[in-house]
Amino acid sequence: MRTRVLAGNWKMNFGPAEALAYFAELEKQLASPQAPASNVRRVIFAPAYALGSEIQKAAARTRVDLGAQNVHWEEKGAFTGELSGAALESIGIGWALIAHSERRQIFGETDETAAKRLKRALSLGLDIIYCVGETLYEREAGRTETVLARQIDAFLAVLHGAVPTGSAVVCVAYEPVWAIGTGKTATPGQAQEAHAFLRKKAAASLGAGEAERLPLLYGGSVTAENAAALLAESDIDGVLVGGASLKPDQFARILET
Ligand code: PGA
DSSP, X not given: OOOEEEEEXXXXXXXXXXXXXXXXXXXXXXXXXSOOXXXXXXXXXXXXXXXXXXXXXXXXXXXXXXXXXXXXXXXXSSOTTOOOHHHHHHTTOOEEEEOOHHHHHHHOOOHHHHHXXXXXXHHTTOEEEEEEOOOHHHHHTTOHHHXXXXXXXXXXXXXXXXXXXXXOOEEEEXXXXXXXXXXXXXXXXXXXXXXXXXXXXXXXXXXHHHHHHOOEEEESSOXXXXXXXXXXXXXXXXXXXXXXXXXXXXXXXXXXX
């Protein structure tokens, strides 16, 4: 059974006090406090200053794990502004988001640096969401598959031969850049087409069995209204939610989809 992942990305929103208030409200909003099905994981990628133990406990009451929005390829050193995976683990953080399009577009993340981050996160046994996705310009130029192929190849080159054997969940999130924060969601059909392409690429590199087990998430203007239709597609195994994850009532509805 493929793992399903329902993820939120707070980006640079919410400090520690707001994070605590958020989880208290999320707990109220969730109709059923019971554990989700055994193949479902829930995570929120919070800013680094909102990952402390008190917030982890509040999140755990809603059956949500906390994750870091980035992880560096070295354990420590002269890397101002970066996050050490080992240090994250030492404070109980088990998830890392890698290569989000804002890191790629605004902060110059490349396939090469993203692959190095992935390698480190894998070696630490972190649960990982690795993002790929084309820009509007690339889609309109008919280059969606070329871009996705380049990005997923960087991911697969690291994963090849290093497929996590433990309980770590390693996922790819397809997030078309034109759909992020724009209110313009990919249709379930467009998303399914991209996901099927990514799974085919994974099968060619990792073999059909591993590719079948690889969770593929969709992200880009996911809301409580459109999540169910996206998740109904055969190759969409989860969602990565930005804006709507900032509203506990909305995110509660997505978690219960
Ligand atoms: P959005 O963001 O849901 O606000 O479009 C998604 C993301 O950036 O992961």
